[in-house]
Amino acid sequence: MNLQHLQYFKVAAELQHITKASNALHIAQPALSKIIKMMEEELQVLLFDRIGKNIYLNKNGKILLSYVNRMDEEIKQMQEELNENRKKENQSITILLKATPMLIVRLVQMFRMEYPDISVRLLTYNYHVNETYLKYDFQLESSMKEKSHENTIILLKENIVLAVPKDHSWAGKEVDLAEAVHENFIGFPSFYLQEKETRQLCKTAGFTPTVVLESSDYFTIQGMIAAKVGIAIIPELSLRFQKNPNIAYARIKSPKCHNTISLSWESNDTLSDAGIKFKKYVEASLASNEILV
Amino acid sequence: MELLELEYFIRVSELNSIHKVATENNITSSAISTHISNLERELGMLLFNRKGKSVQLNTNGEIVYQHAIRMVDLMNDAQNEIFDENDKLNYEISVFTLTIPKVMPHIIKSFKQKYPEIKLKVAQYQKKKDIADMRCDVMLYSSNDMAATEYSKTIYEEPIVLIVSKDHPFAKEKCIAAERLKEEQFIYPSEISDFGQLTFKIMERLGINPQIAVVSDYPSFVMELVASNIGISFQPGLTYKYYNNPDIVPVEVENIKPVRYITIGWNNMRYYSKAVNIFIDYTIEYMKTLEHSQLFERCIGEEK
Numbered sequence: 001m002n003l004q005h006l007q008y009f010k011v012a013a014e015l016q017h018i019t020k021a022s023n024a025l026h027i028a029q030p031a032l033s034k035i036i037k038m039m040e041e042e043l044q045v046l047l048f049d050r051i052g053k054n055i056y057l058n059k060n061g062k063i064l065l066s067y068v069n070r071m072d073e074e075i076k077q078m079q080e081e082l083n084e085n086r087k088k089e090n091q092s093i094t095i096l097l098k099a100t101p102m103l104i105v106r107l108v109q110m111f112r113m114e115y116p117d118i119s120v121r122l123l124t125y126n127y128h129v130n131e132t133y134l135k136y137d138f139q140l141e142s143s144m145k146e147k148s149h150e151n152t153i154i155l156l157k158e159n160i161v162l163a164v165p166k167d168h169s170w171a172g173k174e175v176d177l178a179e180a181v182h183e184n185f186i187g188f189p190s191f192y193l194q195e196k197e198t199r200q201l202c203k204t205a206g207f208t209p210t211v212v213l214e215s216s217d218y219f220t221i222q223g224m225i226a227a228k229v230g231i232a233i234i235p236e237l238s239l240r241f242q243k244n245p246n247i248a249y250a251r252i253k254s255p256k257c258h259n260t261i262s263l264s265w266e267s268n269d270t271l272s273d274a275g276i277k278f279k280k281y282v283e284a285s286l287a288s289n290e291i292l293v
Numbered sequence: 294m295e296l297l298e299l300e301y302f303i304r305v306s307e308l309n310s311i312h313k314v315a316t317e318n319n320i321t322s323s324a325i326s327t328h329i330s331n332l333e334r335e336l337g338m339l340l341f342n343r344k345g346k347s348v349q350l351n352t353n354g355e356i357v358y359q360h361a362i363r364m365v366d367l368m369n370d371a372q373n374e375i376f377d378e379n380d381k382l383n384y385e386i387s388v389f390t391l392t393i394p395k396v397m398p399h400i401i402k403s404f405k406q407k408y409p410e411i412k413l414k415v416a417q418y419q420k421k422k423d424i425a426d427m428r429c430d431v432m433l434y435s436s437n438d439m440a441a442t443e444y445s446k447t448i449y450e451e452p453i454v455l456i457v458s459k460d461h462p463f464a465k466e467k468c469i470a471a472e473r474l475k476e477e478q479f480i481y482p483s484e485i486s487d488f489g490q491l492t493f494k495i496m497e498r499l500g501i502n503p504q505i506a507v508v509s510d511y512p513s514f515v516m517e518l519v520a521s522n523i524g525i526s527f528q529p530g531l532t533y534k535y536y537n538n539p540d541i542v543p544v545e546v547e548n549i550k551p552v553r554y555i556t557i558g559w560n561n562m563r564y565y566s567k568a569v570n571i572f573i574d575y576t577i578e579y580m581k582t583l584e585h586s587q588l589f590e591r592c593i594g595e596e597k
Contacts, residue, residue, distance in 0.1 A: 001368055003294040045375055060375045067371035071364050078360035085352055135351065270339050
């Protein structure tokens, strides 16, 4: 059954005349007659008593009309709810954080100053949740592999460095990662993408790192480095370790490595108004170099 | 907008897969995709998040889903009411049964013989849900209390029987004192099942903290365990009767006659059609023919 045809039926039922109804609907009269006949065939009963060009709803037609009215109510209600939802979605954006670079804090803060009516939800990625069930507008990722995807903005490209205690012999120097073969490492939990990539990098340098402690908390990791428990491989800028006076850095000469922070979304067509505003804002900020690390 | 589109949309939402719906309907995945895209184009918005092969309703899709179900139901109801008005009975009613798995096939068989023009679509579910959430016309379920709504009716008071292996000492006795159950090993239902809660209440009434040998909700498994004398079990009378295992004997427990109630419910949000009415009346009449005394027939027969 076609819902449009049900509307034609409704008009025919109200005007009780095929020609009048077809004029009102701007369709040819034989077309309307045919549609009504099709509906009658599908329902296996007649819906009208026909007297010349006049048509009168019979008992079947009356039953159908009462249901068509209820279906109209249903559609009306659905449209209202969809409009409500659109308004709501236009007032908020959700960002899935697969990494937590500090620049997102500044970005959200600046965006909110420009658009105080749009709320920003930051969803922290949990590895145990099936991603399909998460609803979000953007996702923020940190990866040593540069993603080239059409719906992606690269927010930051940075060096990978070794974070070491401040009196470590490498502090402020440039070293080959292979030299770190006998060091103890502080790492992120092994299921983190970041950690997987770090270990891959060590493998490229020719060794498997001895990880003495795994933590998902940056402050813990910083504390452990400062306490000389071990050293860590981290992105130079986005984690903002440099504020810690007890930690120093060593640049990695080889292997060549970079970290990329990227913001991506599913498709331009599905972005809400709020999403489009956020995207444009991020693009403009990048162009004017306003995203500060 | 076609109602068929809405029906496909509903199934895709429920199965989270275009491919599965295509298989279910014996048409190609691309045909289903086209229907879904048509619907999305007509509404001017996407309804799913697509991730690989899996699709998931987005917030718009969730809204459309609720209304799509009601629209499809309304159209079916319209057809049914029109058929009723013209004394045609050639339509389909859907029955969900959450209980009496052994009796249901008999009801269906004899109903089909009497009313071949009514198509029955029967589904069996393990867990009870609200009838309003289930897309069915009629639901059969068991409960510990009598039905007490305008759209449900208790159709059978089912005794709960204690069953034991024929090799068990109890098998020679008519009536067992509750005290003696304390020493017994039980085949026990899990606490998540409705029957498990009922069994728990019976034990509480008897003042017994049962020793549990095996936990199982699976009747044929329970029957085998009891027949092999691994333990004894409280079971619904009809389950015992229809398994008809010659190695199992029912016994009475002193001072208690536990029962549960089989209830038939119908969807008060939908048109109550003549076919639904006929099915409900038929089921009620059928259940009346099941006499309680039959449950103990063989036991008495053996004594003679």
